[in-house]
Amino acid sequence: MAACLDIDSLHLALRAGRKRAARLILRGIDLHIAAGEVHALVGESGAGKSMVGRTVLGITPPGIEVVAGSVRFQGLDWLGLTAAQRRVHLGRDIALIPQDPLTALNPGHTIGTQINDVLRLHLGLDDKQATARAIELLDSVQVRSPATVVRQYPHELSGGMRQRVLIAIAFSCKPKLIIADEPTTALDVTVQREVLRLLRDLQRDEGAAVLFITHNLGLVAKLCDSVSVIHSGRIVEHGDVRSIIDTPRTPYTRSLFAATPRYDRPADTLKPIAEEVTDKLWASAHSYDQSWFAARDTASTAARRAETPHV
Known part of the structure; x- marks a missing residue:
């Protein structure tokens, strides 16, 4: 399959302090997602998985910047684009399904208004066309009484209904890539299963690639084609799900x-991740940082010397 998203040796750093010393957050991330593929990025809280998605979307917090590596979306040098150029693609070609639907939706606007804004911006529809399309989209994600829901506000809907609205918005412009950042975390188990089934069905129908960010290995087995395991900002294992x-x-x-609860073995004792396992990974990350910064400083010094004219 043709590549949809290519991330090569991505390094993300936090600039902090008066001297603006850099500290690596992502360490040489390589991630390649084919068109139509559902790829999981799995890790514990703080592993760096959401920061990968934020980098692609261009919404990293202040003080965090890409210091090395490349991101290509359908062959396009994504990091080489200006913020204005990226905005043309965001929402249309790359869409986001965020974690918390209540905070993602604007409480001061109706559901219809928020869907219509996307449709008018990216598809050029007028208000009447956008509203009709919004109702169709809500119906496609199995929202009951969509003609009524478009006139309602987010607080009037359940968590599952709000998440369906966000899925409808994400698929509204038939994007090539969807970044789903733990989209079922705020839902109960029953609604979670329904939303996952809906997401998978829409993905197959539309042929979109999905970067599915999660800490839940059970969801990976049900939804994804391939998976990358991340810890301390580095991919430690990659392969097909099976x-x-x-x-x-x-x-x-x-x-x-081993630390994942098993519904089919309820009597099993949960086994927390051993400290020696994570200690080795953190020590390896620290060693990587020292080597990487040393190599960068050496290269920078050599470049300056090469540019200095000989007397």
Whole structure:
């Protein structure tokens, strides 16, 4: 399949303090998602998985910047675009399904207004056309009484209904890539299963690629084609879902599975991830940082010397 998203050796750093010393957050991330593929990025809280999605979307917090690497979307040098150029694609070609639907939707505007804004901006529809299309979209995500819902406000809907609205917005312009950042975390188990089934069905119908960011390995098995496991801002294991589940290669991935509750084995004792496993990963990350900054400083010094004219 043709590549939809290519991330090569991505390094993200936090600038802090008076001297603006850099501290790495992402360390050489390589991620390649084919058109129509659902790829999971799995890790614990703080592993850096959401920051990968934020980098693609261009919404990293202040003080955080890309210091090395590349991101290409359908062959386009994504990081080389200006913010204005990226905005043309965001919402139309790349869409986001965020984690919390209540905070993602504007409480002061109706559901219809918020869907219509996207349709008018990216598809050039007028108000009447946009409203008709909004009702169709809500119906496609199995929202009951969509003609009524377009006139309602977010607080009038349940969590599951709000998440369906966000899915409808994400798919409204038939994007090539959807970044789903833990989209079912705020939902109960029953609604979670319904939303996942809906997301998978729409993805297959539209042929969109999906970067599915999660800490839930059970969801990965049900929804995704391939998976990357991340810790301390580095990919520690990558492969198709079945091979990772059946034969995880690294101690960390095996520990993640061992720490996952099993509904079919309720009597099993949960096994927390051993400190020696994570300690080794953090020590390796620290060593990587020292080597990377040393190599960068050496290259920078050599470049300055090459530019200095000889007397």
